[in-house]
Amino acid sequence: MTKTTTFHFKKIGLLTQVQDMGRIGYQAFGVPVGGAMDKASAQTANWIVGNPPNNPVLEITLLGPQIEIKGNGQIAITGADLSPQIDGKSMPMFETVQVSSTSVLSFGKIKNGCRAYLAIRGDWIVKKWLGSCSASSNNSAGLTPDSNFQKGSILTVKTKLPIPKRTLPAEVCPVHSDLCKVRMVEGPEFEKFSARMVGFFFSRSYKVTPDSNRMGYRLNAEVVDFKPDREIISSATIPGTIQITNAGQPIILMADAQTTGGYLRLANVISADMDKLAQVKPGDEIWFSLVSLEEAGLAFSP
C-alpha cells in the first residue's frame, strides 16, 4: 500500500505556491513560462531529498506559512533564509530533514533573500496543466487548483523510501546579499535609447518597488529624457527582459511575464543572473552592468 504524507496549511503566509520548472513551448498561445523564480534553489532542494530536478516544490515568499505535517517524510529547504522551524526549533537548511507525524513547520524572521524552496521527497498529488504543476498567474481561470493555498488547504505527497541524508557543502550554498549585481546584454531596441539615457540607466542603483511580483519587478527610478515617439508593434517578451514604459519606468520581466508586450526592450538579464535576481526583495539595492554575449556565455561555467 502506498503511504502518503499530508501537509495542512494552518496559515498561508504572504505567497506560497507550488512551482516546478514551468511550461515551456506554449508562448505562441500566450501562456507564460512560469516556474520557480530561483530555479537552481528549487532543483537543489529536490536533489537534497532525492527527487528529480523538475519535481514540484513550494516557493515561499518572504513571510512563510505554518504547516502541520501528518505522516513521515523527508524535506529540505533552500533559497532565502526565512528562519524555518520545526515545532518551534530552528530547522537546518540545505540538508535532508526527517519529519514525523504532527510536526509543525513554521517560519520566522527574514534573514536574507526573498524566496525559500521546500522540497518534499515523493510524488506530489497536484493537478498539472500543460505538463506543469506551476501555479498559473491567470488565477481566476482555475487552471492549477492545487498549486495555490488557502487556510485549511491540504497538500498530499506519496512518500518513497527514505534516502541517506544529503547535505549541500557550505562552499556552494548561495549567499544572498542586500546588494545585487546583475549583468545584462543589449535588448532589441537598445539603439533607440540615447547614449545619455543608457549612461543614466547604468550609472545608478535601483530598488524594487513593493508592487513588484512574479510577473515583473518595477524599479524605483525613471529614465531621464525618455520620450518615445510611439510604442513598438507588440512583440515577444521573455523573463529577464527590461522594458521601459512610456513614462520612463524600467520593469524587469520575471517568470510569470506576459509573452508579448509593446514597450521598448532596453536589455535582457543574462540567464546566469536570473536566480539571484529572484532573491532580491523590496528595499534591496540592484546595480546593473552591460556585458557582451560572449561574456554572458562564459557566465554559465561554474
Place this chain on the structure above:
Amino acid sequence: MTFHPFGDSALLINFEQKIDEVINARVIALAEAIEAAPILEATFITPAYCSLAVGYDPLKIGFEDFSKKIKSLTPTDPSHFATKKDRVLEIPVYYSEPHCLDMSEVMQQTGLLAPEIIEWHTSVEYRVYMMGFLPGFVYLGSLPKQIYCSRKTTPRLKVPAQSVGLAGQQTGIYPSEAPGGWQIIGRTPQKIFDSGKQNPFYFMTGDIVKFYAV
C-alpha cells in the same frame, strides 16, 4: 528580415515593422518551418504581428550558429506565404445587454449607433495576428476604420470570459475572466479556451475569423 540577440538564450527576427497580413503570414510560415525542422536546440517560439522570437539552449549552441540554422530554413517559395483560407471560423456574438458593457462609450467615440457598430464589426474577415496577454487571447485585425477606438482610461477589474472587445485598430476575445482595458461590445457563447482539453486553444495564429450577430 533582421536577426537580433534577445538575451543570451533567444533571438528575435524582425520583419518589416507593419501590421500587415502578408508580413504576418511570413512570420507564421517561418515559425512553422522551424517547428517542422529538426532543430534540437530550439526551446520555444513566440510569433507576433511582424516579429518572431525563438529560444535556444545556450549550452548547446550560440547566437551566430543558431541564426545560420534558421536562415537556412527560410521559406523562399511565395506559395508558403499564403494565408490559411481553409481555416475560416465563424463566431456568433451577442451584441446585446448585458454583454455589450462599453457600447455607449464606443458610440460616443465613433459617433455611430449600436446597429451601425455591429454592422461594421461583422462586415469584414479578421486575421488572428497573434496570441498573448492571457493564455488563448487572440489579437484580431484589422477593424474597419469607422470603429477604431481607444482603450478604456481605467481598465475594468473583471472582464467576463468570451467578451469581444475593441482596442485601436484591433478586436479581440477574452479567453477567461481577467482584468482588461478593451472596450467590450459583446460576448460569444463559443468557448475559445478550455483548460480541460488536450489542446485548450480554439484558435491558431493565422486563422481567419468572421463574426455574426445573434
